[in-house]
Amino acid sequence: MLTAVLFWLFGVSAVVFGFLVFRLDSMARVTFALLASFVFVACEVLLLGLSYLGVVIVLMMVMEMVIMAVFMIMYMMNPAGLMPMAMYHNKPGAMSVSLGTFVVLATGTFLVDWPESRGSRPSDTTKALGESLMGPQMLTMMVLGLVLFATIVATVVLATHRGRYDRFGDDLRARPDDPVPGGVRR
Amino acid sequence: MNLELFLLLGSGLLAIGLYGALSQQSVVMLMMGLELMFNGLIVAAAAFWYYVAPVAEGQVLIVVLMVVMAVEMAVGFAVVTAIFRARDVDMTDMAADLRE
Amino acid sequence: MTEGTGWAVLVLPLALTAFALLALAADAAVGVRVAHARRSVAAAAADPWREVARLLVGQRRTTVAADGVLWRSGVVTVPLAALLAALVLPLGGFAAADPGVGIVWFNAMEILGWAALWTAGWGPNSPLSLIGGYRFVAQGMCYELPHMFALITAATGAGTLRVGGIVDAQAELWFVVWMPVAFVVYLISAAAMAFWGPFDAPLGRDLSGGVVAELSGVDRLVLLTGRWLLVVVAAGMAVPLFLGGGRGPLLPAWLWTLVKTALVLTFLLWSRRRFPTVRMERFTEVSWLVLLPLTILQALLVALVVLV
Numbered sequence: 001m002l003t004a005v006l007f008w009l010f011g012v013s014a015v016v017f018g019f020l021v022f023r024l025d026s027m028a029r030v031t032f033a034l035l036a037s038f039v040f041v042a043c044e045v046l047l048l049g050l051s052y053l054g055v056v057i058v059l060m061m062v063m064e065m066v067i068m069a070v071f072m073i074m075y076m077m078n079p080a081g082l083m084p085m086a087m088y089h090n091k092p093g094a095m096s097v098s099l100g101t102f103v104v105l106a107t108g109t110f111l112v113d114w115p116e117s118r119g120s121r122p123s124d125t126t127k128a129l130g131e132s133l134m135g136p137q138m139l140t141m142m143v144l145g146l147v148l149f150a151t152i153v154a155t156v157v158l159a160t161h162r163g164r165y166d167r168f169g170d171d172l173r174a175r176p177d178d179p180v181p182g183g184v185r186r
Numbered sequence: 187m188n189l190e191l192f193l194l195l196g197s198g199l200l201a202i203g204l205y206g207a208l209s210q211q212s213v214v215m216l217m218m219g220l221e222l223m224f225n226g227l228i229v230a231a232a233a234f235w236y237y238v239a240p241v242a243e244g245q246v247l248i249v250v251l252m253v254v255m256a257v258e259m260a261v262g263f264a265v266v267t268a269i270f271r272a273r274d275v276d277m278t279d280m281a282a283d284l285r286e
Numbered sequence: 287m288t289e290g291t292g293w294a295v296l297v298l299p300l301a302l303t304a305f306a307l308l309a310l311a312a313d314a315a316v317g318v319r320v321a322h323a324r325r326s327v328a329a330a331a332a333d334p335w336r337e338v339a340r341l342l343v344g345q346r347r348t349t350v351a352a353d354g355v356l357w358r359s360g361v362v363t364v365p366l367a368a369l370l371a372a373l374v375l376p377l378g379g380f381a382a383a384d385p386g387v388g389i390v391w392f393n394a395m396e397i398l399g400w401a402a403l404w405t406a407g408w409g410p411n412s413p414l415s416l417i418g419g420y421r422f423v424a425q426g427m428c429y430e431l432p433h434m435f436a437l438i439t440a441a442t443g444a445g446t447l448r449v450g451g452i453v454d455a456q457a458e459l460w461f462v463v464w465m466p467v468a469f470v471v472y473l474i475s476a477a478a479m480a481f482w483g484p485f486d487a488p489l490g491r492d493l494s495g496g497v498v499a500e501l502s503g504v505d506r507l508v509l510l511t512g513r514w515l516l517v518v519v520a521a522g523m524a525v526p527l528f529l530g531g532g533r534g535p536l537l538p539a540w541l542w543t544l545v546k547t548a549l550v551l552t553f554l555l556w557s558r559r560r561f562p563t564v565r566m567e568r569f570t571e572v573s574w575l576v577l578l579p580l581t582i583l584q585a586l587l588v589a590l591v592v593l594v
Contacts, residue, residue, distance in 0.1 A: 007187045011195045014229075018202045018222050022210070028356055028408050034218055035401065037199070041225050044195070045248075048236040052387050052447075053248050057228070059394035060252060063430070064259060066400045066423055069408075071263050072214050075270065080353070080411070087211045094208035102201035109193040114238060121240040126386055126447065132242030133249070140246055144253045151257045155264035161271060182571030 006047060014040035027072040027079045035065040052126040192233030199226030213269075217262045224255045294382040299369050305547075306514040310334040313555050320559060344503035349410045357409020361505050363402035364512030371395035372519045374449045378532040378539030381450065388449035389441050392523060393434065396479055399516065400426045403481065403488060403497055406509060410500035418496025422488035424566045425478055428573040429485075433475035435581035439468040440527045443588050453531030460530040464591070467584040469528045471577055473553065476520035480513055483558030487566055521550040 017037040024030050038061040046054035073079040088094075122128040133141045167176040199222055206219025228251055235244030311331040318330035348354075373395075374381060374388040385391060400423065407419020441447050443465060444455035452461075462469045478485040489496045498506055525531060525546045532539025534546075 004187045007191065011191070014195065014225070015198050015202070018199050018225070021218055021222065022202070022206045022215075026353060028353060028405070030215075030218065032356060032401070032405065034221060037222065038225060041199070041229055044192070044229055045232045048192075048232045050232055050235065050245065050248070051385060052390060053232070053245060055387050055390045055394050057252065059390065059397055060256070062394070062397045062401050063426075064256065066404055066426070068214075068218075068259065069404065070420070070423060071266070075214050075266060076212060080351075087215065088209045089211050091209050094205050097208060098201040098205035101204055102197050105197035105200070106194055109190050109197065114189055117237055118239055119241060121236070122242075124386065125245065128242045129245040129249070132246055137243065137246045140250065144250065147257060148253060151260050155260045158261075158264035159267040180567045182568060184571050184575055 003047060007044065010040045010043040010047065013037075014044070025078070027076045028069055031065050031069040031072050034068075035061055038065070049121065050125055052129060189233055189237040192237075193230055196226040196228075196230035196233070199223070199229065201226075213262070213266050217259065220258055220262075221255060224251055224258075227251055294380075295373070298372055298382050302369070302372055302515055302518055303511070305544075306511070306518045307334065309518065309548075309551055309555070310514060316555070316559075338507060341503055341507035344506075346503040346505055347410075347500055349412055349500055352411050353409045356405040358505070360402045360405030360407075360409060361501065361509045361512075363398055364406070364509050365515050366512075367395050367398035367402060368512055368515035368519045370398070372515070372522070375519060375522050376449055376453060376526050376531060377543050378541075380540070384448060384450045387447050389437050389447045389452070392449075393437055396516070396520070397426075397430070399479065402512075406501075407488070407497045412500045414493045414495070414499045415497055418488045418490070418493050418499070421490070421496065421566055422481060424570065425481070425485060425488065428566065428570045429475040429478035432471045432573060432577040432581045433479065435578070435585050436468040436472040436475065437527070439465050439581065439585045439588050442585060442592060445592065449526050453526045453533075456530040456533065460528065460533075462528040465528065465584060465588060467580050468588075469524070471581050471584075472524055472528065473550070474577070476517075476524065477554055477557065480516035480520055482513070482517050483554060484561040484564045485569075486558075487563055490563060517554060518547070518551065521554055522547045524550045 014037045017033045017040065020033040021030050021037070024033060039058055042054045042057035042061070045057060164172065167178065168174050203219045203222030203224075203226060206222060207216050208219075210216045210219060228248055231244065231247045231251060235241075235248075311334055314333045315327045315331045318325050318327055371392050373383045374385065374392050376384070403422040404419040407415045407417075407422070409415070440452055440461055443461055444452040446452065446455070455461075477483045481488045487496075489498055493499060495501075498509055501509060522543075525543055529546045529550075532543045534542040537545070
């Protein structure tokens with residue numbers, strides 16, 4: 001009974017905050033509405049007994065959304081929403097496509113004859129995940145690690161505008177003329 | 187509380203995210219739509235783990251989804267920064283060179 | 287480890303606040319001695335209570351075009367984050383909750399402080415507050431990764447994410463002995479997490495208060511109380527992670543926990559008076575080029591010891 005009430009509470013809140021993301025004017029509010037949606041989804045995941053993943057979603061999403069807020073405010077023309085402006089294109093088309101997707105998915109959900117549960121749930125889900133990642137799913141884990149590393153390199157290359165030749169000169173011998181000096185005096 | 191309700195919640199979040207991703211002009215708002223779609227996928231994956239196949243691979247799928255979200259955001263902001271540096275643009279309509 | 291029931295959740299905030307108030311009074315008393323002021327120590331120790339009373343009756347400031355929702359929720363989230371993180375804090379053999387993912391829970395709840403401080407800085411529509419909020423985001427990017435590695439090192443050494451399990455694993459040897467780097471990094475990041483001591487740039491005097499510049503009355507009281515709670519909780523967590531929990535001769539476990547927490551807290555209070563405020567652009571490089579590699583090496587060492 002309690003879990004059912006909590007499910008509806010978290011579920012409706014997640015959807016409402018998700019919808020608010022595209023209704024609010026202030027970019028700060030938009031970002032934190034998305035964060036609220038994620039936190040409620042994390043609550044649903046916790047409700048399903050996946051304690052580690054639920055807490056990690058909260059951890060990751062708070063960090064990600066705070067960083068996102070910085071970028072949102074940096075790149076939007078009207079970050080505080082004090083002068084509301086419409087930044088849409090093809091609104092009716094987008095609405096019909098997304099409504100259509102929802103209807104198809106919802107009918108599919110209720111028409112498909114879902115199989116019965118196979119196997120029993122482990123008592124310690126965290127341990128099961130860890131043993132899987134460090135055992136049979138090791139390849140997945142390594143690929144994820146490589147992807148993240150490649151992402152770090154690619155994003156730095158894309159986003160930075162001063163390479164080491166800019167900092168140290170053509171023969172890499174000059175003293176760096178950084179606008180802001182760092183802490184270890186390189 | 188059953189599988190169908192969780193999938194309905196996931197579909198709802200996915201549909202809202204899709205609406206945002208299709209209708210928003212600004213690249214950063216578009217990325218919020220993508221994040222919401224992944225949000226819906228996480229709910230669905232967790233529900234499938236619980237109700238259909240409570241195996242560890244189901245949890246691994248959620249880990250993969252979270253990594254995809256992190257990568258999407260990092261690369262997205264890096265590309266926006268690069269485009270913005272190059273030509274002072276942060277709207278999808280103005281970065282549509284490949285359309286021609 | 288016994289887990290608490292409902293009443294523990296009610297007692298926890300009161301106990302933490304009492305501890306924080308004691309520390310605050312002690313700090314005020316020390317401040318008098320340091321400043322060689324001609325006041326009695328007892329009078330100075332009463333200052334915090336006077337300040338609390340003043341803030342309670344003070345008027346709450348409002349600013350033009352403020353984002354009230356984010357502002358107030360950010361202010362409230364600071365003490366909330368500290369209390370939620372404190373749920374897994376053991377006192378002797380007792381904790382309000384001891385979930386299997388205790389370490390991750392602690393980390394996730396203290397990260398709520400990122401969102402809290404940024405929104406508290408964004409809310410009042412004031413440049414000084416906003417700069418303070420951004421400073422904390424930059425600070426978070428610096429301290430968080432070494433902090434996570436320090437937590438993971440303790441968890442690796444114990445082979446569990448459960449805080450009670452980590453305390454049990456230190457029956458023979460405290461983790462501080464063979465993980466000194468992780469312990470030092472934890473102390474640094476604890477101060478940074480509570481925007482405390484040398485890491486108080488978000489509330490810096492050069493910003494006339496930064497995040498709290500526009501806060502007055504109850505709002506200011508809530509945020510500053512939350513900051514003290516964060517310091518106490520961060521100091522308290524060092525005890526089960528690295529200092530053997532409630533282990534020690536003669537005294538009962540709960541008293542040892544309090545004594546050790548007080549010692550760590552004393553160190554944090556001392557470092558605030560001892561060191562000047564660290565500028566973030568300097569700490570960033572130190573954190574990523576020095577602290578992060580050191581903590582990774584420490585984690586590697588601990589992992590090898592555990593494996594062999």
